[in-house]
Amino acid sequence: MLKIDNLHAKLEDEDKQILKGVNLEVPAGQVHAIMGPNGSGKSTLSYVLSGRDGYEVTEGSASLNGDDLLALEPEERAAAGLFLAFQYPVEIPGVGNLTFLRTAVNAQRKARGEEELSAAEFLKVVREKAKSLDIDAEMLKRPVNVGFSGGEKKRNEILQMAMLEPKMCIMDETDSGLDVDAMRLVAKGVNALRAPDRSFLVITHYQRLLDHIQPDVVHIMADGRIIRTGGPELALEVEKNGYADILAAEVG
Amino acid sequence: MAETAVLTREAGAADPGLAARLGALDLPAGGFTAAARKAALARFEKMGLPRGRDEYWRYTDPAAFNAAVPAPLQIADSGPDGPLFEDIDRLRLVFVDGIFDAEASDDPALEGVQIDTLAAAEGQADHWAAPVYGTLEAAGHDRVARPFGALNTAVARDGALIRVSGRPARPIHLIHRRADDGADVYFHHVIVVEPGAEVTVLETGMTGARSNYVIEVDVMEGARFHHISAKRAGYQKLGWGGIFARVAAKALFKSFNLSLNGTLMRHEAVIDIVGDDAVAHIAGAVLGDGKNGDFVHDDTVFITHGAERGESRQVYKKVLKNGAKGVFQGKILVKPGAQKTDGYQISQALLLDENSQFLGKPELEIYADDVKCSHGSTTGAIDETVLFYLRSRGVPKGRAIVLMVLSFLADALAEVEDEALREQISERLDAWLTRHA
Ligand SMILES: Nc1ncnc2c1ncn2[C@@H]1O[C@H](COP(=O)(O)OP(=O)(O)OP(=O)(O)O)[C@@H](O)[C@H]1O
Ligand SMILES: [Mg+2]
Numbered sequence: 001m002l003k004i005d006n007l008h009a010k011l012e013d014e015d016k017q018i019l020k021g022v023n024l025e026v027p028a029g030q031v032h033a034i035m036g037p038n039g040s041g042k043s044t045l046s047y048v049l050s051g052r053d054g055y056e057v058t059e060g061s062a063s064l065n066g067d068d069l070l071a072l073e074p075e076e077r078a079a080a081g082l083f084l085a086f087q088y089p090v091e092i093p094g095v096g097n098l099t100f101l102r103t104a105v106n107a108q109r110k111a112r113g114e115e116e117l118s119a120a121e122f123l124k125v126v127r128e129k130a131k132s133l134d135i136d137a138e139m140l141k142r143p144v145n146v147g148f149s150g151g152e153k154k155r156n157e158i159l160q161m162a163m164l165e166p167k168m169c170i171m172d173e174t175d176s177g178l179d180v181d182a183m184r185l186v187a188k189g190v191n192a193l194r195a196p197d198r199s200f201l202v203i204t205h206y207q208r209l210l211d212h213i214q215p216d217v218v219h220i221m222a223d224g225r226i227i228r229t230g231g232p233e234l235a236l237e238v239e240k241n242g243y244a245d246i247l248a249a250e251v252g
Numbered sequence: 253m254a255e256t257a258v259l260t261r262e263a264g265a266a267d268p269g270l271a272a273r274l275g276a277l278d279l280p281a282g283g284f285t286a287a288a289r290k291a292a293l294a295r296f297e298k299m300g301l302p303r304g305r306d307e308y309w310r311y312t313d314p315a316a317f318n319a320a321v322p323a324p325l326q327i328a329d330s331g332p333d334g335p336l337f338e339d340i341d342r343l344r345l346v347f348v349d350g351i352f353d354a355e356a357s358d359d360p361a362l363e364g365v366q367i368d369t370l371a372a373a374e375g376q377a378d379h380w381a382a383p384v385y386g387t388l389e390a391a392g393h394d395r396v397a398r399p400f401g402a403l404n405t406a407v408a409r410d411g412a413l414i415r416v417s418g419r420p421a422r423p424i425h426l427i428h429r430r431a432d433d434g435a436d437v438y439f440h441h442v443i444v445v446e447p448g449a450e451v452t453v454l455e456t457g458m459t460g461a462r463s464n465y466v467i468e469v470d471v472m473e474g475a476r477f478h479h480i481s482a483k484r485a486g487y488q489k490l491g492w493g494g495i496f497a498r499v500a501a502k503a504l505f506k507s508f509n510l511s512l513n514g515t516l517m518r519h520e521a522v523i524d525i526v527g528d529d530a531v532a533h534i535a536g537a538v539l540g541d542g543k544n545g546d547f548v549h550d551d552t553v554f555i556t557h558g559a560e561r562g563e564s565r566q567v568y569k570k571v572l573k574n575g576a577k578g579v580f581q582g583k584i585l586v587k588p589g590a591q592k593t594d595g596y597q598i599s600q601a602l603l604l605d606e607n608s609q610f611l612g613k614p615e616l617e618i619y620a621d622d623v624k625c626s627h628g629s630t631t632g633a634i635d636e637t638v639l640f641y642l643r644s645r646g647v648p649k650g651r652a653i654v655l656m657v658l659s660f661l662a663d664a665l666a667e668v669e670d671e672a673l674r675e676q677i678s679e680r681l682d683a684w685l686t687r688h689a
Contacts, residue, residue, distance in 0.1 A: 052640050078646035090641040094659030100645075103655065108646035143659075160645060 001199040002026040002049075002168050007060035009048045018044045020224035021060065024201075026168070026217075031200040033210055033235060036221035037243050042203045043087055045221070046170045050084040051077050064168055078104075079111035081167030085157040085174050087203075092144035097156070100144045101126060101163055108164060129162045133189050134182075150177035158189040169193070170201045175209035187212030207239040220246055267300050272320040276436075277407050284379040285370075285405075288386030292405035295390065299397045308396055311579040311611045312550040316490050316516050317400060322462035324434045325488050335427070336456045336482050336676055342425040345369075349430055349460055350437040351410045356429075364418025365451065370440060371410040381413045381442040388468040388496040392522035395585075396554060401494045401520070404466040408440035411465075415444045416451040416475070428457030428483060435460030441467045445475035445503075452670070455481040462490040469495065471503040473527060479507040480668055482677060486513065488545060494520040495534075501527025501559065508668045509536045510677055511549055512684055518550040525555070525562040525590075535567040535667035539657075539681070540576030541688050542608065547572075550579035551599075557590040557623075566597040569664040571657050572608035573688070582627070583615040590620045597627035602660045604634065604653075650689040657685050 002025065009019040018041045026032045034042055048055050049062055051074035062069045067080050092100065106116040117125070130140055133155045145153050154174050161169055171190070175183055190200065190213050202213060210218075210232065218234040219226045222243070227250040228234065238246070274297075282289040302314040316322070345367070346356040352369040360367035366380075373379050386405040392398055412426055426441070437459045445451055449472075471477045479495070491514060499505045511517055523532045532555060540547040555564045570578035580599035601610030612629035634656055642652035658681060665681075668674040 050644050052644075053636060073649070074640060074643035075646050075648045075652075078644055084644055086641065090638050092638055092641070092656075092659055094662030095655055100642075100655075103651070104642075104645035104647055107648060107651065111646065111648075164645065 001028045001030075002062070002064055002201065004049075004062045005060055007045070007048070007062055008058045009044065009055045010058055012054050012056045017058075018055070018224055019048065022221075022224070022226055024219060024226055026199045026201055028199055029194075029196040030216040031194070031202060031213060032217045032219060033202045033204060033215040034219045034221050034226075035204060035235060035238050040221045041224040042221055043172055046084050046172050046203065049077075049170065050074055050082060075107070076111070078164070078166075079108045083161050083164055083166035083169050085154075085161055085169070085171040087172040087176070089145050089153040089157050091146045093146050095144050097140050097142055097144050098126065101160065104160065105163055126159075126163060130159055132192070133159050133162070133185055135159055151179060151182040154178055155182060155185060158186050162189060162193060165193075167197065168199050168201070170203070172203045173205065174202075175204050175206060183209065184212065207235050210235050222247055222250065269301050269318050269320075270297065273301060273318065273403075276320040279407055280374070280409055283374040284376055284382045285374060285385050288382075289406050291390065292386050292402045295393065296399055296402035296406060299393075299399045299402065302397070302399055306397065308552055308581055311581070311613070312516070312518060312548055317462075317492050317518070322434065322436050322490060325461050326433050336680060337425060337454055337673065340423065340672065340676075342423045342454060343420075344425045344427055345412055346427045346429060347410065347439060349432055349435045350408070350428075350439040350463070352412075353429075362420045362422060362424070364416060364420040364449065365424070366415040366417070367424070368413040369410055370408065370413055370442075373413055379413070380415055380444070384442050384444060384468050384470050385440070388470065388498055389466055389494065391498070391524065392494065392496045392554075394556075398494060398520060398522070400464055400492045401466055401496070404438055404440055404464050404494070408438040408464075408466065411440040411442070413442045414451070414453070415446065416449040417446045419450045423452035423454050425454040425456070428455070428459050430458055430460045432460050435462075437463040439463075439465050441465070443467065443477070444470045445472060445477045447473045447475060450476040452478040452480070454673075455479070455483055458484040458486065459489075459491075461488070463493070464491075465493040467493075467495045469497040469505065471497065471499045471505050473500045474502045475500070476504040477506065478669065480673055480677075481508070482510040482680065484512060489514045489517075491517045492520075493518070494522065497521075497523045497532070499523060499525045499527070499530045499532050502529045503527065504530070505532040506667060506669065507534045508664070510681070511536065511538045513541070513544075513547070514549065515546045516548045518552065521551070521553045523553075523555045523564070525557050525559055525564065528560045529562070530559065531563045533565040533567070533667055535565070535664045536569070537661045537664040537681070538568075538570040538578060539684055539688070540570065540572045540578060540608075542573065542575035543688075547576035548579070549577070551581070552579075553582040555584050555595065557584070557586045557593040557595060559590055561592040561594075562590060563594045564596065565667070566599070567664045567667055568599040569661045570599075570601045570610060571604065571660065572601060572610060573604035575607040577608065578610040579612075580610075580629070581613040581615075583617065584625055584627070586618040586620050586623050586625065588619040591622045593620060593623040593625065595623070595625035598663070599629045600660070601631045602634070602657060603631060650686070654682060654685045654689060658682060
């Protein structure tokens with residue numbers, strides 16, 4: 001599904017290398033987690049994969065089902081099936097959540113040569129999915145993320161993900177700022193989306209989310225690289241001992 | 253009332269531009285308006301044409317307004333958009349190059365309203381519009397010279413005279429058409445909304461090379477006036493317009509102005525709150541693309557609170573690209589004794605490139621101690637974070653920018669109370685933006 005090979009990226013305007021050779025492969029149907037200290041480059045990886053301006057790829061490659069991601073515009077990556085749930089979801093005053101969702105869903109369908117959803121069909125689907133994430137009609141009408149609590153914003157990200165039905169879902173700290181119940185809702189939403197032709201890359205600092213969304217593989221990122229890869233037990237190890245041992249082993 | 257215009261040229265200084273400007277015009281003798289026209293002409297001559305060093309003409313060069321005749325031109329159409337508000341049940345009054353066209357208009361009979369036209373009524377020695385014609389315009393010179401307002405009162409031949417005594421079921425739609433691309437067009441509307449009455453006036457269409465309009469609106473006690481103007485302009489068009497309103501106790505005045513295209517457009521609004529508990533909102537959405545030549549759009553607003561517990565709002569949003577220039581000069585004056593005034597003003601520009609510019613001059617002048625007044629002015633570019641967020645959801649860049657611009661304009665558009673009207677304007681904006689992406 002997602003294949004990242006020796007990916008190097010620096011800031012466009014500064015001589016600052018952030019990704020220093022990331023190697024990572026997420027096969028179809030699997031859930032991978034990335035953990036790692038603050039500032040290690042996890043969000044940067046997610047931005048570079050989804051095409052945010054401001055970064056320059058200096059070496060390496062990234063592909064989604066064989067398509068060269070790095071050659072595509074952000075909207076083309078989305079249409080190709082990539083989705084990023086933002087660490088800090090963005091507020092868009094003046095654009096209603098529903099309008100936004102419908103524009104996004106139909107833009108992607110159009111890009112893929114599919115029929116656009118009618119207003120009625122769209123509403124039916126969105127209401128159903130919103131309900132399972134405990135997002136009420138009020139929230140759907142409000143401008144995108146404006147005045148939403150931290151947890152509401154994160155649930156709104158998952159709603160977008162559920163509506164867009166991407167192939168490759170990257171979730172950047174979707175669990176941070178969630179209360180216990182919201183965490184369950186989000187995990188439920190993610191688990192409902194699990195499918196043989198859909199993969200997840202879950203960036204997190206805590207084991208908590210991984211209790212609900214069982215990962216197949218856990219990666220540890222530090223200083224712009226994946227320094228260790230293991231099974232779910234790796235997350236438990238981090239939870240218990242922090243990163244010191246892992247980092248020390250890497251240096252040693 | 254300010255019968256004495258405040259700003260006067262140096263005594264005796266002959267202004268050749270002024271003489272040429274007047275020489276090119278045909279001054280109507282007037283019937284019931286005769287005295288007002290004469291006084292306006294005197295005011296105009298005394299004030300003279302505006303100059304770049306005048307306080308409110310520093311950002312906008314008045315030369316093209318001052319020229320004796322507009323440069324001859326063939327107006328390139330402003331786009332494929334059809335007329336606005338087509339499917340809304342309304343009473344249409346059509347003006348061609350500023351002159352009423354009865355044939356093209358609806359039967360002006362509408363319950364709760366009396367509709368006349370200036371040219372037709374002019375011959376009467378007395379008319380209900382007489383106390384208003386030129387009076388509100390003249391009052392608008394209290395602190396700022398508005399020579400083109402005075403000029404209009406002196407020379408305008410036609411316009412709608414609308415007296416509202418009830419709550420007409422339909423909005424009144426003033427439609428402007430052009431016959432002659434090169435026309436220098438003047439029109440002058442008088443609208444009186446009597447106590448407790450309510451009306452919505454729509455304005456759309458397009459006039460010739462240069463236009464000058466004045467709308468005088470007298471909103472009497474407890475009356476409600478809604479004005480939505482979405483006039484079109486050819487890319488080369490010049491336009492000056494002034495709305496002069498008097499808002500009495502418990503009355504409501506709301507005006508929304510959409511401006512697309514044009515070479516040089518200036519809208520002046522002078523709103524006097526004269527009674528307690530009155531509300532006055534004025535808003536503007538401007539889209540300027542300098543691609544087809546110059547684009548300068550200037551909104552110059554003056555709201556005076558002369559009574560207690562008045563609420564005023566000025567909401568102006570300008571979207572500028574390809575070297576377009578936006579100007580906003582907005583003032584709130586709170587007179588002594590106008591306690592509990594709530595005055596708000598916001599002007600914002602969204603610059604879609606680095607060649608465009610916005611010049612803002614917000615002013616507060618307050619002579620009462622228990623008031624709440626605020627103003628803000630911002631200039632910004634497209635927020636890259638929001639743009640990326642939208643694109644990451646699959647929205648193409650061009651469409652994402654359109655959505656962001658609409659989002660930027662939302663606060664101004666929100667001043668249109670009627671949802672159906674608001675929706676149509678929003679669609680129009682969307683189409684324009686999509687074409688100009
Ligand atoms: N646009 C930018 N400008 C300056 N520095 C940046 C920028 N983007 C990333 N960085 C830097 O790159 C490094 C990696 O940042 P990144 O946000 O990817 O870390 P992270 O692993 O997601 O951290 P966290 O766990 O705190 O979310 C940090 O040192 C950060 O300050
Ligand atoms: Mg991060």
